[in-house]
Amino acid sequence: MTESIRRPAGELEAAVLSALWAAERPLTPAEVQQVLPGVLARTTVATILARLHDKGTVSRTRAGRAYAYSPVVEDHAALAAHRMHTELDKERDRPGVLARFVSRLTSDDEELLRDLLAQPVVPEEPR
Incomplete structure (x- = not known):
């Protein structure tokens, strides 16, 4: 079989x-x-x-x-970000979801996120 x-x-x-x-x-x-x-x-x-x-x-x-x-997305990183946004958009309690997400970050990821948030936002080019 x-x-x-x-x-x-x-x-x-x-x-x-x-x-x-x-x-x-x-x-x-x-x-x-x-x-x-x-x-x-x-x-x-x-x-x-x-x-x-x-x-x-x-x-x-x-x-x-x-x-x-x-x-629609150009690579694996963009795909993961797209999925994260999709899941976040499904929830009513965005602050709660984001708080729980951030609370589970490693210290290295937390530092990286802080660095990224400190950078100026560059608008995406239309495809």
Whole structure:
């Protein structure tokens, strides 16, 4: 009896995002499927892309009968920040959430955060 091997949560999303980051143009699910290692069904790739779109992580435009997808965030750090903002936006008690987050920082991370907060904010360039 063979057991199916389940990938850890988020591994496929990370692989799809890496493929999109490496591309110099929007990719369709079929194109993403071609550059991913291993064997994944096109429908699986399309589902992952649709979920990433629903999360606001990728944008999509029509490409014939399909969609072509582009990343909304430019790298892993921006993705983590996007996820943190998404979670924070879900909560009514923003001060409570931020206070609990900060209380769990290591002293090195706390120092880094203080340094970052002391720097002037540079507006992001539109994509």
